[in-house]
Amino acid sequence: MAQLIIEDLDQALVERLEALAREHGRTLEAELKHILEEAAQVKPADKPEANAGAKTPEELGWPPGFFENTAGCLQDDPIVRWPQGEYEEREELL
Numbered sequence: 001m002a003q004l005i006i007e008d009l010d011q012a013l014v015e016r017l018e019a020l021a022r023e024h025g026r027t028l029e030a031e032l033k034h035i036l037e038e039a040a041q042v043k044p045a046d047k048p049e050a051n052a053g054a055k056t057p058e059e060l061g062w063p064p065g066f067f068e069n070t071a072g073c074l075q076d077d078p079i080v081r082w083p084q085g086e087y088e089e090r091e092e093l094l
Contacts, residue, residue, distance in 0.1 A: 021031035058064055
């Protein structure tokens with residue numbers, strides 16, 4: 001079996017992991033193994049068959065090419081927030 005050593009963990013993180021282990025009735029080592037196994041699993045969205053039967057944007061009512069022409073359309077133009085004017089002072093609510 002392989003061993004991993006993780007150095008310089010924040011004490012608050014270690015305490016939270018220990019609390020999670022207690023909540024789940026596991027040792028800290030067992031909890032860490034569980035977390036790593038869960039994180040390493042292939043998610044359904046990563047599998048090609050997960051998208052089988054999904055509707056196209058056109059089938060959902062979007063115009064043809066909408067997302068291809070829209071995505072990234074602001075990449076060349078800087079977004080400018082113009083001055084907003086003076087802040088309006090209001091009466092305090094009771």
